[in-house]
Amino acid sequence: MSDKLRDCFEEMAVYKNLGEMSFLKTLKLPSFLRDWVLKQFEDDNGKFDVEDLLGFVNTYMPRKEDWLSIKNRISKEYERVKLLTRIDVDIDIKTGTVSFELPDYGLTNKETIIEDTVWDNVKDELVRSSEIWGIVELGYRPPDDSAKPKVPGKIKLTDFTSFTPYSVDLDFYKDVRSDFSTEEWIDVLLGAMDYNPSGYEDEYEKIAMLQRLLPFVEKNLNIIELAPKGTGKSYVFGNISKYGLLVDGGTVSRPKMFYDKARRTTGFIVGHDYVAIDEVKKVQFTNVSEMQSIFQGYMENNGKCTVDGFTVTSDAGIVFLGNIEQNNMDEYKNMFNELPSLFKESALVDRMHGFIKGWDIPPMKPELKVSGWALNTEYFCSILHLLRDDISYRAIVDSLVQTSDGAYERHVEAVKRLTTAYLKLFFPNVRSARDVDPHEFERYCLRPAKKMRGIIQKQLEILDPDEYRKPEKQMPRFTLREVAE
Structure with missing residues (x-):
């Protein structure tokens, strides 16, 4: 399976051995970030130099406790400092000022600014979502007491690079x-x-x-x-x-x-x-x-x-x-x-x-820790995020699943929504109802969705028996329609 995974996904596969790479746990990196770092240093056989990797982490991903030292380097020594971290951008509608936050270091938008010339260069990346991961380069805009009104000192963004090393197709x-x-x-x-x-x-x-x-x-x-x-x-x-x-x-x-x-x-x-x-x-x-x-x-x-x-x-x-x-x-x-x-x-x-x-x-x-070649978690989470916007799967579920007459709407919606999520997860390759194997759909999508909602129904009957043991609020029957060829 490892060879097949690497042949199919190529650079989106990464070698993970969490049992032996115990030092990675001490870094306390989320999986998607850890896999990105691993990918930068692994060779084609999944081997890497531990010292090089740790050097990168210590340089670009310092601890929160190091923030005072970083602020000193930026505001007193006028260094440009690069960090791999989350950035959250905000635009003040009244003034047009663009600012940012670094949540992992407690830096708020009251202390920051993105000047217009920099914003023009980085906005395409930063407006994709309210919060994004990447390599931020920080500098300092000194205060100017002679200006009217006075200009306060602020940490400024001087550059930004998204840390995704590949296009997600x-x-x-x-x-x-x-x-x-x-x-x-x-x-x-x-x-x-x-x-x-x-x-x-x-x-x-x-x-x-x-x-x-x-x-x-x-x-x-x-x-x-x-x-x-x-x-x-x-x-x-x-x-x-x-x-x-x-x-x-x-x-x-x-x-x-x-x-x-x-x-x-x-x-x-x-x-x-x-x-x-x-x-x-x-x-x-x-x-x-x-x-x-x-x-x-x-x-x-x-x-x-x-x-x-x-x-x-x-x-x-x-x-x-x-x-x-x-x-x-x-x-x-x-x-x-x-x-x-x-x-x-x-x-x-x-x-x-x-x-x-x-x-x-x-x-x-x-023995449950991954050991071998696997999908890069950063790539994987990006794929799952993109699948959320694809409404074609719900259309397939609606065309396949029918319910008994008078079905309680919340049960119907819950089961269909769960079934749609299972379909995206297990069968992302289906493009229409004709692509669906009815037996696999029943086994891996509809049946587990019914079980998940069925437990909610049992708990409702216990919490409020007078209401949820009514016939009209019982779990309906869900069956599959035949799809015309």
Whole structure:
């Protein structure tokens, strides 16, 4: 399989051996960034010089604690400093001033500026999204007290280079899928996520792990996963994609999550493919009734809600992640009784599209770490991001899947949305319903989608039996239409 992967994907493949490359863990790099660095230093056989690699990381990716030293070099020694990091650009409509933030170093847009001559050179790269990764070159604009009004000193951007070393061709990725069997493709996906396919006992375990990628490929897909400790929830949602965001528990508030009225800034939900809220058992939700209402509105209205008169719009799915005790790992029990009161409201749970049974995913162990050639995670997450915009897959699902009469709309939408995500993940090469193998579609797309939504329905019946045991709110039948040749 390794030779086939390299032949098909060429420079998009990278050699990963996370068991032996233990020093990489100490760098605390997200997977997509680590693979980019590896690709710069590996030869055709996957070998590289450790000292060269570490030298690059220490030079271009210093720790946050080194920021004061960096500021000194920029503002006092007038050095040009290059960093490989995230940059977030903002344009002040009133003044036309362009500024930026470096979130990983705490540098805010009040301290920065991008002068017009530089902006003209770098804007094509920087306007692609609100936040982008790349190599930033920083300089200093000294203060001028003689000017009227006085000109404050600011750190300025002098150059920017996107760190993607290749063009991401989605059609190429779709076509290449046809060169692999479904079983092989599942292994390709796991390798891209940093997991070793041979470490799993069977295909069921593999697919259970791959469920976590569904919000990566489908817009506004809302899921909840409850799992034992040590199954890698945080790793997947915090390391695989540069387009997603993992919120590490703590306090989740309306300003932080959706819209800050005082600052007139949008929250985490805007500008990301998904926002995963970790450790939901420990999360403190400020003003629970308000948060419940906003979450419900956002999930019900397909990524749109109004906060203090401001309309928030986003394609981000919401992912709730929590641990669960052994004796509660049963979909026929109330699995939400350990969670905050927010999750005990059936109206909120109903707006979650699916449930991931995290106990079906094996706990992390050495043999599950990838060892060999695999898809570059940076390339992989870019592909998943692009797949979100392709509406042809939903059209295929709509043409294939029919439901029983009088079906509850939320069940229908949830199953179809999940099925669409599975189709993008496992069969990106299909262009029309005629390309779909009905047996594989049923096995790998529709059936698992029904199971994920079915667990939500069982929990709804437990939380609010009077409402959700009504015949009209039961799970409908989903069947496949025959497609004319």
